[in-house]
Amino acid sequence: MSKTMKRIAVLLITTLIAPAIVSFIPSVKSLTVAEVKAAEAKSKLIKTSATIGIQSSPEYISIENYNENAKYTFSSADKKIATVNEYGMVRGIAKGKTKIKVTETLGGEKKEIGTLSVNVVNAKIDPKEVEIGLNGYGYVPIAYINYEAKYSLKSADSKIVAINEYGTLEGKKLGKTTVSVTETYKGKTRKLGSCTIKVINSRLATKQTEIPVAGTTYCDLLVDCINSKATYTCKSSDKSIVSVDEYGNIFGLKEGTADVTISETYNKKTRKLGTVKVKVVGSSIEAEYSNIELGVNSSTSLTDIVYIKNYIWEAYYSCESEDESIVKVEEVESDWGSKYTNLIGKALGSTKLTIYENYNGTKRKVGTVTVTVKDFPVTGLELYTYDFLEVDGKYTRKYYLGEDYKSDSLRYYINLSPYNATTPVTYETSDETIVKVDETGVVTPVKEGKATITITCGSYSVSFVAEITTYSDTLDEADW
Template sequence: MRFRHSKWLSLVFIFILASQSLVAGNAFAADEISKLVLNKNELALQVGDTANLTATAIFVSGSTENATVKTDWNSGTTEVASVYAGVVTAKKEGKAVITATYMGKTEIVNVTVSKKVKSLTTDKRSLELRLNATEQLLITAYYDDGTSENVTSKADYTVDTSSIVTVTNGLVKGQNPGSATVTVKYMNQSLTLPVDVEVVRRIDAESSNVSLLLNGTADIKIMATYPNGDIADVSEKVVWATDKAKVADAIKGKVTGYSVGTANLTATYGTKSTTITVDVDSTLKLELDKQNLLLKKDATGVLKLTATYADGKTEDITDRAEWATSDENIVQVSKGKLSAIAIGEAKIYAKYGDKAVVANVDVEVPRRLVVDTELVSLQTGQEQLLVLHATYADGTSAVVTESAEWSVDDENVAFVTKGKVTTYKAGVATITAKYGGKTTTTKVEVDIPTIIKPSKKAVNLQIGGSEKITLMASFKDGREVDVTNKAEWTTSNKDIAEARGGEIFGLATGAATITVKYGTRTAVIQVSVGVLKSLKVSQEKLTMKKGDSVTLTAEALYTDETKKDVTSDVIWTSSNVKAATVDGGVVKAIASGETTLTAQLDNKTVTIPVQVDMASDLTANVANLVFDLNETRTIVLTATDSSGAPRTVTNDAEWKTSNSAIVLVSKGVVTPVTRGKATITATYGGKSISIPVEIGVVAGLVADKTFIVTKRGDQVQIKLTATLSNGTTKDVTETATWKVNSYKLGTVTNGLFTPTASGKTTITGSFGGKTVAIPVEIDSLKYLKTDVVKVQLTEGSTANVVALATYTDGSEEDVTKPALWTSSNIMIADVKDGVIKATGKGTARITVTYSNMRTTVQVTVTK
């Protein structure tokens, strides 16, 4: 069945292909080609490069077809460039013609193959130019076949900031101050060159603070210091900015003040800037002629504001200042003129520029209010007039009784209006008088006795019993009055006892407090109803061992002298159930520790201290531990009980570590986690002991080398030794952390340093919080010289010069090839790898640079 299904699918597929071929064949047969179009007519390649050509057939009907694969491709010079299915491969330097033919139409592509550029160099690594100055670059291309070529005029140049630098055929010109990067590209290679134009080391203003009068001006000189030490006035060249344009600004070094205030002007030249603070119409101080002013209501007053300037001059600026009041409902102000509106106090503010002063204004505000009496004692229904006096700031006083605002805190006791007090019932009230923002109070006592006394202060009752209490009140006038029925009787617990009209009733067993109040006076009566007198437990304290059990009994003594076993009625609790528990008087010792048992019945409580396996002393077999990672130590703990018997309790104790990130502890076994210090604490039987622990703490770190002088191609091994806190030493070369401060100069792995470039740097090795630094010098030269210092040549001739480097260790090396050779004038003498070629008559200077040192050779060329 599967075979028949597959065969059927194959037949369908063949039928579809045949149909498509028939349709396509009919279309192609009916459509005539108009022309053949290639995507490129010329190619410029380097040896080894490839390029893709595509061919598109355009038919008379207007339809198109990608005929790249169907096209017949041929190369006229296959040793220069070959072609297959439109893919062109450059083989060697030269020219070739690629021919594409399809349906009778032919097109050609001209191919130019050049040598492959291996690298691109420039005679300068960076440039520093002054404004409008120029400097010529020399760009050299090095090819795969070992040849080189001056491609200065052929290279492409781009600048990231064209407003600062422009480049034409390698000629760099400084346009504006700043920094830019020139990118040089030739063939498949490129390089970058940093250029600084008019870059200054710093700019300075001759003065950082300027003071101006309104609309005044001042000239500010800005001096620029260049890297070579030159100093120039750039006041008119800098770009000025201000944070407050309405206050002050600067144009070409001239500062102008526009309004009162302070502004910060910033002068920027190239990448440097400096700031000048400008004060416009700045005053040293402001002064008011009066700091305090006393006015009557509806009266007026005047304040004068004087400004003192930096030159010592003073000026009345009352009309020019900004004036404000803290409360316009009390005092209003306009240009120093005051109007008192209502009684009260206000502050007057005068502001000019960034300074302000304040004056206090008092409008009929009394400094104090006084009532002719501070305490009034009256009987119910009596009246009394209070007189209120106000004293002002100028020392005068007046009676303001009817003008003041009067109030009372309890109108059920007394009432007041315009100082007249009327009493209603016994009690105490407070009369308050308000005037001009000030207040004063007077206390009013109505029928207040000096003392009240109940006939008994304590009453013992049985449930259902009662007792009559008489309450007497003593007054200041000597009266003794029975106020039992007039007083207010209350109880602290209405379920145990209550009082009505002086009669106290016992309701249930317990204690309560009866409070009686008359006026402001109170008295209390303690009431006991069937109250427990005492509670006693069979033992006062317990000393037990883990697993022991003891039974306690409790006995109650009541006020009627009867006794009762209340063991099952008592509430038993333990303050530390981990040490011992108690239930129905049965005490069980659970674990080492201390607890307090409590027996409670009604309001009586008895406590029994309990000790379970408590130690009198706790010791460890070590006072401290010092060891390294990958090791363990065991602490043995010994407890001594009250009888003096010792016992090992290592597994029973509670162990803790002060820092689990450094060390762990379990049943006395100490396991290190990382290097550091921690404290192990063991607790048993109410005692604790602490053991300091140090894990691999490094006291010192020493390298076997203090200074390294080496060369590229060599390797240096450094050994690092750590001294632990216990005095032992350890080679930590491979476990330490190593770093080269300048990664461009070399690498270091496990103390093995491999230099990669010339220069000076520092190698650091770190271990256990300690660090060692070793200075390093790579390819440090003592001398650089050539075998000749002067050369005389005729035009067209050459000379070989050898460069010899002498290192600080005394070794010598021929550096003719790796050194950089440059000519001051390639039109007279050119140089490469020490070979000097005379190109024209005159004198030139050949410079040899290697490892930050240079020397020169003088070349004279004659006809």
């Protein structure tokens, strides 16, 4: 064979056979950052040890990086000490130690993801000393209490501390005594020990507190170890900032600080407990809530999307947009006469909103937030079926001739995923001679009959039967 022919043969082999050989070599897929992180995020136990009581509050096994596609099983090494159910709830049975093994099954592969070491202990008194008020009430603190056991309490001096049939302690006079506790469980009785109980006069629970403008606190909340047979009065040093009524309600009127003096009257004797500084604070926007997102071509109420700390229910919150071509602000009056502020995402981008509080004739700047207008494509659409009756396998809703449904848009009866999806929602009726529905989802009954209304968002749609009827004072079962 000549050199020329050999070269042609080699070229043919390279051209025809090499691609076939390469096709048998497995390809290597390049993973995205998200896929790499998902692979690295292995399931594991958040806690690896726990102490619980016998027949006490259970321990729930928590799994970090829980995989919804996996099945988790739990098994106890010694069920006589602790049991675990299919949901990972661990309950103490007897004093001792054991281990709970947790296994994950995913795609046919089964692996152990961790072990919870469980220490089951007897109930005990903790702390060993407590204080209660004169004519006040309290309890002996029992840790790891056994809810299937019976506890008996005995006071060393019932003239100082009395105990009722429910185990409640009552401070009878100033002083100190001990209360011993025994536990009876499964026919066996054991002593838990004793707790020292001090009966003291009431005192201030705090030296200072904070309430919002138009907010309320109570005199009793500022007193510790309350005497149930005494009366408490409060007096404000500045009634323009803090006012107090005859029932001990403390009201914040405007920003500032006032001293509230608290006194106790018992057995016709009055004594001053002390003074609490009450700071009245206005509404504000915290830094972590200063950046929000709004869907393009969507609208929402200002107070639905912006978190305002110390929000005043009686106030009206307004705002100004730095760029109304991105976020437009509308003032809307509701059907019941109150005003609210609506935000409309007009175009993609970011702008700032300055928020104001209008209260008692005063307009005050609350803060500034940055709003980013984005596109949120719809990924799901559902009908809130609990607002409908199911008749012959179809969801049905009654509408009455002559009724006004302007404030009852169908938009309130669907659930979009995500909730702020920006994909347009459309509404269509199968028969406009029976019922009409406009572009906002408002239904108008025309005449008696039935028609199908279809709600569509992107590639998703739901439908229901609108039954138009004349209102009657007599309701049948289907109307309830």
